[in-house]
Amino acid sequence: MMPDSTTPILVVGLGCQRGCDVDTLLALFHTALDAEGIDPRRINALASIEHKRDEPGLLALANVLRLPLQFFAAEQLAVYDTRLSHRSALAFTHTGCHGIAESAALALAEQLSGCPARLLITRQKKLQATFALAYAG
Template identity: 60%
Template structure:
């Protein structure tokens, strides 16, 4: 019988193509949580870039999970470029930052923890979306 250690509080950074359905985002989240042995109850918030502030799939996911969605500007995400596992020129051309999911997860984790954050799960790609997780306490 395995016991869970003190469960870390997590934040989820998400990037997605325009029109990405909520089902795709939820499937990616569930898949990553299960693969790493985390529970949905450990997730404290969702984060993305401000360009996605009105993205229906992200808003629906936040509503479905009853979690806040925090959106950051590209200038707020840029400082995390050196911590990214993957730096995408395409993402930079489209958004002004090299990686939305990882940068957003780090930015929200730092805001919540009031200290430097570390990626727990690097960028995972699935269909039309990317996801990364950081620990915030």
């Protein structure tokens, strides 16, 4: 479902190591949002990199939260490199972009809203996963 043009778009971007379980992702999701006082029901969608399309933890998270999950190619995410709060050489080596969570959140927020997005919550890391929240509208 596409939000109307007056509703702000909130998108969570996620990165994770292979095999990261849904409980780790869910804990990170709630911890990051709770710390900022953001109601999880305000989140419109989840986003990550194409490499994670078959990652069971991410797929389970989208199912548990009942949110759409969009994947982007590394080339689509690389255009956001200059807007990242943290640029990871390791992420670049493995994926071709310097930050998955932040760039995926920005990319989908802009795609859904049709206007520039900004990071509301910069990269948060817990165990095997990273989280970021982008806002547009």
